[in-house]
Amino acid sequence: MTTPADTQAIAERQLCGLVNGLAQRIAEHVRERAATLGLTASQATALREMSGPMTMRELAERMSCEPSNTTFVVDKLEKQGLVERHPHPTDRRAKHLVLTAEGAALRERLLGLLVVDSPLSGLTPQDQRVLHGLLARAITGS
Template structure:
């Protein structure tokens, strides 16, 4: 049995919109990161550092392999923005923690990311609905 053409067209158009939004968000992050002399990956890591976490947790939030996150964290550590500390409950693990300079830069980055965001044209309610729908689509698998 074949899938009806209108369903195929709707799926294709929806995928195109999601891809375009992803492209716009990526470009927005790159542009804002450059203003702070960061790479997009560094900006993503800082954005995702909402508190102390392990490298594995950060890599998952960044949607990348831990080896890629390690490279990014090494550079942020050299810049004095992040520290590796002993994990409080797992002596084999390290915990990533923003320094005071890292916290200040993250706050500035968040301000820049909110400015003219590709999602800024949506109301808070619309953003919540979009979030729910995307979450549902992603977790459905």
Template structure:
């Protein structure tokens, strides 16, 4: 086998592993979300809402368009989990803030997500290495 062929096979296998892990993680999130009466995107929004942030910031963290994040936030707001507050420095923007009920549900979600995670078999050091390597790979693309 030629070197480029060997390299292509290795890359295909690596991409398959990464894709498989992404599917496992997505299914893990979906199952935990359903157990809390949430959709996977709603669970992702709650997980990523680590403090007050704009819709654009949340959309970026969720890896989606702001319009998609707005749809998700509208549903969470109807459930009294998130509120929109005036932004302290940009009068055109709103900040998304968890309500006390939203904070409690987020804490429960984080507990469930860490339970039996697809990454649970890795040590903290291995997770840090994986994170560093994936970050390195994404900055080179």
């Protein structure tokens, strides 16, 4: 006999499997698109997240990784002439990461590639808003 707890556990396992599967498809999509531009997935993720000047810590949070890993990625982007480190306007201990003109242009190309055949492109804009709301609630617990 299946108990309510068993039913709940099965439902959560299935949902976790779907979320994990989607995350894997998105990661593969990013890897494929990044490779066409000569970037690693981590570099592409950093460029995607750099919507304006930000600190290394802010970028690490957006990339969901440790600042030390972000430093490695940014070092590579800096060597490629895509990112520069500028003095932070209010914190002399921090640096602001800023896209160069070349970095901004490459980011725009990347953003265009990421929406083509995206794992989420089969969802309507309304479906995407609903999914966004549900995932945000699941993450925040509210």
